[in-house]
Amino acid sequence: xxxxxxxxxxxSAAWTYANIVTxxxxxxxxxxxxxxxxxxxxxxxxxxxxxxxxxxFPTLATxxxxxxxxxxxxxACASAAFGSAITELLTFGGATIRVLVVTETPxxxxxxISTTLxxxxxxxxxAADNDYKLAKVYLTPMAYNVL
Numbered sequence: 001x002x003x004x005x006x007x008x009x010x011x012s013a014a015w016t017y018a019n020i021v022t023x024x025x026x027x028x029x030x031x032x033x034x035x036x037x038x039x040x041x042x043x044x045x046x047x048x049x050x051x052x053x054x055x056x057f058p059t060l061a062t063x064x065x066x067x068x069x070x071x072x073x074x075x076a077c078a079s080a081a082f083g084s085a086i087t088e089l090l091t092f093g094g095a096t097i098r099v100l101v102v103t104e105t106p107x108x109x110x111x112x113i114s115t116t117l118x119x120x121x122x123x124x125x126x127a128a129d130n131d132y133k134l135a136k137v138y139l140t141p142m143a144y145n146v147l
Contacts, residue, residue: 012037015132026124050114052143061102076117
């Protein structure tokens with residue numbers, strides 16, 4: 001269903017605080033998939049029509065305490081290392097604006113981005129003691145909500 005070359009996060013490691021924040025799995029800086037399943041995509045550019053971003057949270061996330069917030073931002077940069085001049089293209093969120101919370105899973109979030117920058121990544125940052133399970137993020141030319 002999705003192109004193997006357009007995977008921002010492949011769901012190979014659980015999106016826990018320890019994996020995403022402590023070990024920086026959720027902040028890729030290379031076109032090689034890191035141990036958390038995240039990678040930078042050499043997109044070239046999207047063109048005017050853009051490209052869809054699909055974030056899939058297939059199971060109910062869990063939290064130990066508090067809100068259980070997750071920031072999932074799609075960013076672009078002229079460098080694969082994302083050292084500077086990073087442009088935020090899209091931040092997924094629900095009722096809490098700019099963050100996802102565990103009670104909003106399982107879910108599929110779809111957004112659309114457009115950029116002239118060459119590299120794109122998904123950057124995940126979350127609150128402590130949460131587990132968003134084996135979430136995935138893809139780019140695709142066309143994505144549709146199906147009821």
